[in-house]
Amino acid sequence: MSNNRGVIRFIARRLALGLFTLFVVSLVVFAATQLLPSDPAQAILGRDANAVSVAALRTKLGLNHTAFYQYTHWLKGMLSGNPGDSFNAQIPILSYISDRVVNSLFLLFLASVVSIPMSLWFGAYSARKRDTLFDNVTSNTMLALASLPEFVVGIILVLVFSLRVWHLLPAVSTIDIHKGPWSDMKGMVLPTATLVIGAVPYISRVVRASMIEVLESDYVEMARLKGAPEKVVLWRHALPNALGPVFQVIALNIAYFAAGVIVVEALFNYQGIGGALRDSVRVRDIPVIQFLVMVLAAVYVVTNLAADLATVLVTPRLRTRMR
Amino acid sequence: MTAADVTAADPGTTPEVASRKPPGVIRVAYRMWRTRVGTLIVALLAAIALFGHLIAPYGERDAVGLPFTPAGKTRKHTIFGSAKVGHDVWTRFLYGGKPILIAAVLATVLALVLGTLVGLVAAYNRGKLDDVLMRTMDVILALPQIISALIVISMFGATTILIILTVGISTVPRIARVTRGAAISVVERDFVAAAESLGESRFRILRSELLPNIAAPLLVEANLRLTFSIGLISGIAFLGFTPDPGAANWGLMINENRQGVLGQNPWGVILPVIAIAMLTIGTGLVGDGLSRAAAGIDRSKGGDL
Numbered sequence: 090m091s092n093n094r095g096v097i098r099f100i101a102r103r104l105a106l107g108l109f110t111l112f113v114v115s116l117v118v119f120a121a122t123q124l125l126p127s128d129p130a131q132a133i134l135g136r137d138a139n140a141v142s143v144a145a146l147r148t149k150l151g152l153n154h155t156a157f158y159q160y161t162h163w164l165k166g167m168l169s170g171n172p173g174d175s176f177n178a179q180i181p182i183l184s185y186i187s188d189r190v191v192n193s194l195f196l197l198f199l200a201s202v203v204s205i206p207m208s209l210w211f212g213a214y215s216a217r218k219r220d221t222l223f224d225n226v227t228s229n230t231m232l233a234l235a236s237l238p239e240f241v242v243g244i245i246l247v248l249v250f251s252l253r254v255w256h257l258l259p260a261v262s263t264i265d266i267h268k269g270p271w272s273d274m275k276g277m278v279l280p281t282a283t284l285v286i287g288a289v290p291y292i293s294r295v296v297r298a299s300m301i302e303v304l305e306s307d308y309v310e311m312a313r314l315k316g317a318p319e320k321v322v323l324w325r326h327a328l329p330n331a332l333g334p335v336f337q338v339i340a341l342n343i344a345y346f347a348a349g350v351i352v353v354e355a356l357f358n359y360q361g362i363g364g365a366l367r368d369s370v371r372v373r374d375i376p377v378i379q380f381l382v383m384v385l386a387a388v389y390v391v392t393n394l395a396a397d398l399a400t401v402l403v404t405p406r407l408r409t410r411m412r
Numbered sequence: 413m414t415a416a417d418v419t420a421a422d423p424g425t426t427p428e429v430a431s432r433k434p435p436g437v438i439r440v441a442y443r444m445w446r447t448r449v450g451t452l453i454v455a456l457l458a459a460i461a462l463f464g465h466l467i468a469p470y471g472e473r474d475a476v477g478l479p480f481t482p483a484g485k486t487r488k489h490t491i492f493g494s495a496k497v498g499h500d501v502w503t504r505f506l507y508g509g510k511p512i513l514i515a516a517v518l519a520t521v522l523a524l525v526l527g528t529l530v531g532l533v534a535a536y537n538r539g540k541l542d543d544v545l546m547r548t549m550d551v552i553l554a555l556p557q558i559i560s561a562l563i564v565i566s567m568f569g570a571t572t573i574l575i576i577l578t579v580g581i582s583t584v585p586r587i588a589r590v591t592r593g594a595a596i597s598v599v600e601r602d603f604v605a606a607a608e609s610l611g612e613s614r615f616r617i618l619r620s621e622l623l624p625n626i627a628a629p630l631l632v633e634a635n636l637r638l639t640f641s642i643g644l645i646s647g648i649a650f651l652g653f654t655p656d657p658g659a660a661n662w663g664l665m666i667n668e669n670r671q672g673v674l675g676q677n678p679w680g681v682i683l684p685v686i687a688i689a690m691l692t693i694g695t696g697l698v699g700d701g702l703s704r705a706a707a708g709i710d711r712s713k714g715g716d717l
Contacts, residue, residue, distance in 0.1 A: 106547070110554045121567050236696030238643030240650045241689050244666055244681060252673050348556030352647050366559075367651050370566040378566050382559055390554055 096401065103397055107390045114386045115167075118379045119160050167383060177374040185377065186362060193354070193361035195270040197346050199277060200284035205339060208289045212296025216304060217323055228297070231290035239349050243283040243356045250279065261358040280357045284349050288342050303327045340396030344389045437628045440705035441698075447705075450697025457691040461509025468503040472660050476500045480672035480680070492679035496668045499660075505683045507660035512649065513691075515576050516641040522580030523587050523641075524634050530584065531591025532618045535599055546592065549585035557582040557640075561648055570653035579644055583637050590633040594626040628706040635699035639692050646688050662688055 130146040131138065151159055166172050172182045211231070215224040234242070251260040262276035270277065303309060304327055312326045313319075350363030358364070362381055369377040441447045470476060470488070475498035477486030482493040492501040530549065534542040552560075560582045564574055598604065599622065607621050648654075649663025657664075662684035669680030 106550065109547075110551050113551045114554055118563065121563060232696055232700050233693050236639050236643075236692040237689055238647050238692065240647055240663075240666070241643075241685055241692075244670075244685050245689075248673065248678070248682070248685075252678070344556065348558050351558055351562070352651065355651055366562060370562045371652065373566055375566070378563070382555070382563060385559055386555055389556065 099401065100398060103394055107394045110390055111383075111387060115164060115383060116160075118382050119163060121375060121379060163379070167380070172380045173376050175369075175374055175377050177369070177372050177377070182377055182380050186365065186380070189360055189362050189365050192264060192270045192359065193350055193363060196277070196280055196284070196350065196354075196359065196361060197343070199281045200288070200346055201339075201342065203281065204285040204288045204292065204342065207285065208292035208342075209296055211289065212293040213300050213323065213328060215293070216297045216300030219301060228294070231293060234286055235290035235294070238352075239283055239287040240352045240356050242286050243279065243353060246279050246282055246286075247356075262360075264360050276357075280353050280359050283353050283356070284346055287349055288345055291345070292339075292342055300327060303330045306330075336396045336399040340392040343392045347385045347388050437631065437702065437705045441701040444701045444704065446697045447701025450694045450699075450701060453690050453694030454698060457509065457687060457694060458513060460506065460687070461513040461691075464506030464509065468500075468506040470500045470503045472499075472503065472507045473658060474500065474503070480669070480677045482677045483679075492683065493677040495665065495672065495677075495680035501669075501677070501680045501683060504660040504665060504680070505662075505687070508662040508665050508684060509687060509691075511572070511654070511659065511661050512642060512646050512663065512688075515572060515579070515645050516638060519576045519579035519583065519641045519645070520634060520638045522576065523583035523637060524630075526581070527584040527587025528591050528623070528630060529618075530588040531593075532595055532622050534588070535592045535595035536614070536618060536622065538599075542592075545588070549588050552582060552585045555582070557644055558647065561644070562653075565648070565653050570648070570655055572655045575645060575648065575655075579641050583641065586637060587630070587633055590629055591626060594629045595622050598622055598625045628702075632699060632703040632706050635695060635702055639695040639699060642688070642692055642695065 130143050130150060130152060134143055134146060147153055151162060154162070163173070170183070174180060175182050175185050178185050211227060215227050218224050247260045249255065250258045258278050259276045260279070262273055262280060264270050264273050264276070308330075309322060309327055312322045317326070350361055351366055352363070353359070354361045354364035355367045362384070366378065366381045366385075368374075369381065442451075465472070469490075475494075476488040476490055477494050477498050479494060479496055479498050481498075483490050484493075486494050486498075486500075488500075490500050490502065492505070495501045495504055530545055534545045555563075557579065561575065561578045564578045568574055604617065604621050607617050612620075646661075646663035649661045650667050652664070652667060654661050654664050665684040666681050666688075669677075672678065672680050
């Protein structure tokens with residue numbers, strides 16, 4: 090009974106914190122327009138535009154209203170699915186972005202499908218084989234890979250697999266906008282590989298650490314003593330108990346991808362939202378920047394929230410001992 | 413560099429713990445080959461980044477021939493051929509590390525100072541102040557660092573100071589969390605109560621009682637953050653955002669010379685890629701050595717792993 094109330098209080102607290110965080114992020118992001126050194130209308134039309142058309146555009150953009158009105162207006166637009174027009178492309182943000190969202194989601198999907206099982210396997214297996222040659226080689230390799238920025242990893246892959254050593258894979262992706270990203274699977278390989286190589290070392294180290302802790306615990310000892318085969322001990326007894334942190338790691342993983350796509354998409358000229366954010370920053374297309382940042386922040390906050398809840402639900406002792 | 417600062421900060425006001433622990437970690441770390449090799453690599457790359465321009469054959473913006481020409485075919489003599497706009501690859505390489513390394517070190521130092529302060533204050537005061545501080549940290553953490561950086565750049569442009577401030581401040585919560593986590597158990601110890609009853613000032617307690625006792629995890633975290641800052645700052649440059657688009661910069665070099673790889677001269681990409689890779693792996697190795705030493709993993713083996 091009181092246990093249930095504890096869980097609900099916990100969820101409510103986390104939800105409130107998540108919403109508050111998004112609110113603060115929205116304030117910061119909105120401040121971007123207010124702090125802009127130049128007038129947005131002037132910036133769109135260029136320096137030579139005449140005063141009349143600048144004034145007309147100012148009215149159209151709502152720049153004559155108070156900051157508070159502009160903020161609530163903008164927020165309303167974001168929440169109702171009508172975030173406004175791109176300064177640069179002069180079309181609604183959603184139609185500018187929608188194909189790119191699909192492309193990015195497909196890239197994230199491929200990267201997650203490869204990286205999550207891979208990091209679980211590497212982490213669990215090297216914990217099992219702790220201090221053997223396998224463990225030493227993998228953890229040293231993972232350490233080196235974890236230190237490398239993702240654009241360096243990507244460039245090395247490009248040099249090796251498409252430009253200098255072998256000519257197997259394309260160095261840039263060319264997606265047919267009408268067919269979707271799956272039309273160019275060959276072009277997906279290197280962007281996916283870059284994200285996977287960025288994420289796996291990081292996640293598998295966390296998995297390894299929590300597996301080692303579990304493998305040294307009493308109930309695993311007990312399972313061994315009662316004669317369960319090593320395989321059963323590892324997968325049935327140990328792994329489920331190492332899963333709590335793993336959920337958090339998956340969330341971190343998605344968050345990592347949310348940031349990683351910016352560089353990776355720019356590197357491979359991949360038509361996704363990460364590349365779009367880079368391009369918008371270049372031309373100071375403020376509405377698009379605001380929209381994309383809010384989307385990425387929301388993804389991050391929601392995945393973290395989901396991870397926290399999942400952790401609580403799979404870990405019995407957390408369910409009873411909640412603040 | 414930052415390592416020495418932290419450990420040298422306090423030579424031991426609380427005799428038995430404070431004076432032994434931090435130097436212990438470093439000494440143990442340097443028994444391991446990974447720490448030594450890492451330090452060697454970092455020293456080499458730092459030397460190239462900081463003093464390389466002194467031995468550069470040409471000026472940073474001098475043209476030596478047509479763009480992307482391999483060595484031997486350029487108008488003037490070159491070792492690695494020419495880069496974009498006909499610059500000398502070797503010269504650009506020798507110039508291009510400085511902006512990244514200096515910005516990364518300054519951002520890390522800034523984050524270390526502010527993060528340690530926030531973490532210590534939160535751990536020592538607990539209660540409301542702790543809540544407010546750590547929730548603020550959570551909000552900063554809600555944005556991936558590269559996105560914070562891009563927001564700031566879109567507003568004010570990519571000036572050096574702004575990049576340092578943004579990377580530094582977005583790193584603060586990561587250091588504050590580690591500091592707070594390590595300091596919370598120290599706050600409960602007797603010598604802190606003793607210092608309180610002697611009427612020591614709050615600042616003195618934070619600096620002389622708490623700080624020396626959390627130096628080991630702080631050292632590890634600072635190193636990790638330095639590695640990430642190097643990657644982040646060179647990544648921002650790779651995206652095309654640098655204070656001066658005409659100046660040499662390893663991250664920018666990789667981006668602008670990519671078309672040269674398709675053509676005839678890959679060195680404009682290969683050299684900076686090797687440099688950034690070695691620099692980050694080097695700091696990663698030092699960090700790994702430090703964290704192994706802090707965790708006491710290799711204490712028994714004497715470090716021939």
